Amino acid sequence: MARYSTNEFKAGLKIMLDQDPCAIIENEFIKPGKGQAFNRVKIRNLKNGRVIERTFKSGESVEGADVMDIEVQYLYNDGEFWHFMVPDTFEQYQADSTAVEEVVKWLKEQDMCTMTLWNDSPLSVTPPNFVELAVAETDPGLKGDTSGGGGKPATMESGAVVRVPLFVQIGEMIRIDTRTGEYVSRVKE
Amino acid sequence: MLATIRTFFAQKEVLEVETPLLCSATGTDPQLDFFASFYRCKPKNKEMFLQTSPEFAMKRLLAAGSGSIFQICKAFRNAETGRFHNPEFSILEWYRVGFSLDQLMDEVAELLIKVNRQAIPNVQKISYKDIFEQVTGLNPLVFCQQSYTEYALKNGIKDAVSLCETDHSMWLDFIFSYKVQPSLTGQMLCMVYGYPAIQSSLARINQQNSLVSDRFEVFIKGVEIGNGFFELSDAVEQEQRFDLENKARKAKGLAVIKKDEKFLAALRAGLPECSGIALGLDRLLMSVADFDSLDDVIAFPFDRA
Numbered sequence: 441m442a443r444y445s446t447n448e449f450k451a452g453l454k455i456m457l458d459q460d461p462c463a464i465i466e467n468e469f470i471k472p473g474k475g476q477a478f479n480r481v482k483i484r485n486l487k488n489g490r491v492i493e494r495t496f497k498s499g500e501s502v503e504g505a506d507v508m509d510i511e512v513q514y515l516y517n518d519g520e521f522w523h524f525m526v527p528d529t530f531e532q533y534q535a536d537s538t539a540v541e542e543v544v545k546w547l548k549e550q551d552m553c554t555m556t557l558w559n560d561s562p563l564s565v566t567p568p569n570f571v572e573l574a575v576a577e578t579d580p581g582l583k584g585d586t587s588g589g590g591g592k593p594a595t596m597e598s599g600a601v602v603r604v605p606l607f608v609q610i611g612e613m614i615r616i617d618t619r620t621g622e623y624v625s626r627v628k629e
Numbered sequence: 630m631l632a633t634i635r636t637f638f639a640q641k642e643v644l645e646v647e648t649p650l651l652c653s654a655t656g657t658d659p660q661l662d663f664f665a666s667f668y669r670c671k672p673k674n675k676e677m678f679l680q681t682s683p684e685f686a687m688k689r690l691l692a693a694g695s696g697s698i699f700q701i702c703k704a705f706r707n708a709e710t711g712r713f714h715n716p717e718f719s720i721l722e723w724y725r726v727g728f729s730l731d732q733l734m735d736e737v738a739e740l741l742i743k744v745n746r747q748a749i750p751n752v753q754k755i756s757y758k759d760i761f762e763q764v765t766g767l768n769p770l771v772f773c774q775q776s777y778t779e780y781a782l783k784n785g786i787k788d789a790v791s792l793c794e795t796d797h798s799m800w801l802d803f804i805f806s807y808k809v810q811p812s813l814t815g816q817m818l819c820m821v822y823g824y825p826a827i828q829s830s831l832a833r834i835n836q837q838n839s840l841v842s843d844r845f846e847v848f849i850k851g852v853e854i855g856n857g858f859f860e861l862s863d864a865v866e867q868e869q870r871f872d873l874e875n876k877a878r879k880a881k882g883l884a885v886i887k888k889d890e891k892f893l894a895a896l897r898a899g900l901p902e903c904s905g906i907a908l909g910l911d912r913l914l915m916s917v918a919d920f921d922s923l924d925d926v927i928a929f930p931f932d933r934a
């Protein structure tokens with residue numbers, strides 16, 4: 441894999457750090473008037489999502505990470521692995537629980553997701569920004585309440601728990617923003 | 630802004646000069662990377678350097694008896710790109726014959742107050758040692774790896790420990806950039822003088838205290854705008870510094886630079902006692918116009934040049 445100099449650092453660049461693939465979020469070039477230059481870099485570890493700050497001496501180089509994003513369709517879970525497919529090529533990828541840990545509650549069969557590959561194996565999966573899921577369980581709705589104020593917890597078919605307005609009933613489909621985990625609207629069938 | 634600057638110097642009878650940007654020699658500072666080019670003269674090409682500042686040529690004029698001079702020109706520094714850095718930038722450099730460093734600091738303040746649209750309520754002057762101690766509790770002039778390391782670990786800059794190791798100067802650069810400089814952001818105009826002797830650059834070593842140099846930096850809202858010296862005029866010492874810097878270059882795996890003999894000859898002929906400073910005009914414009922990135926004041930920054 442190519443090496444990158446600090447002079448090439450910019451947001452989005454994928455590099456290896458402490459044996460983990462990372463993405464640069466922010467890069468600041470710091471140089472005192474007559475002195476050593478540094479690059480102060482904010483980096484997201486793509487394995488665990490943690491953001492750390494690291495300083496490099498300017499001019500140093502680091503190994504790039506072979507990381508890329510692909511669009512895949514979620515197929516099924518066999519109990520141990522989650523299976524995805526690239527629709528154009530029918531190429532399949534199986535992701536383990538660490539790769540889907542954060543998002544498994546939003547996964548619905550046939551939905552399109554973004555998969556991040558590292559050295560051609562799944563590192564993480566990002567669900568679509570909005571998913572439509574059926575309500576599996578919630579307290580009975582109150583008739584006439586349409587204001588949506590207050591709300592109640594509801595468990596989705598996928599296991600996710602979302603706060604919904606009081607009028608939402610078991611079996612209804614709702615639209616959820618996966619980035620915030622918030623209820624958006626009911627879906628007319 | 631340029632008109633204000635030119636009027637300012639005209640009133641003080643400081644002569645505007647022009648010196649070459651493309652020169653046959655350049656500085657040896659291991660921290661300054663330059664652009665090199667070639668003048669075609671077959672079969673052998675002549676190596677030429679885009680200047681990182683017009684300092685050497687201007688000092689040659691001073692040695693030739695020009696009196697006080699100023700110049701507005703471009704300067705080039707390789708591999709410096711960032712929010713506050715563009716590899717090609719504008720410099721205002723001026724030299725005042727017979728001025729002490731303190732007199733020059735006063736003149737810098739006078740000019741900046743003229744140029745700045747926002748009021749500058751007070752000009753703070755503070756020594757490097759005092760501000761460093763105030764912020765960190767560490768003595769910048771005497772290196773103590775243990776106390777520097779303890780400070781770094783306690784204050785969230787642990788990367789300094791592995792990067793700087795036993796390099797006193799790098800430690801100072803790290804701590805100053807990460808801790809001291811941010812503490813200046815609330816100050817409109819602050820001048821820090823008495824930089825450690827190990828960071829003297831082209832400034833004279835202070836005659837009372839050999840641990841500090843007669844060098845200051847100007848900060849507007851925490852952004853460094855310029856660097857001023859009481860100029861080193863001793864040709865022997867200057868040549869020694871070139872040799873030392875070349876040694877440091879070698880240690881870093883950088884090419885050794887041919888010493889600028891024309892500049893050294895000028896020093897031998899006699900540079901009058903003078904103080905000089907270079908101000909970054911793009912940064913000055915940025916702070917005057919209240920922007921926080923050079924991209925906002927440069928029509929075509931490096932990545933679009």
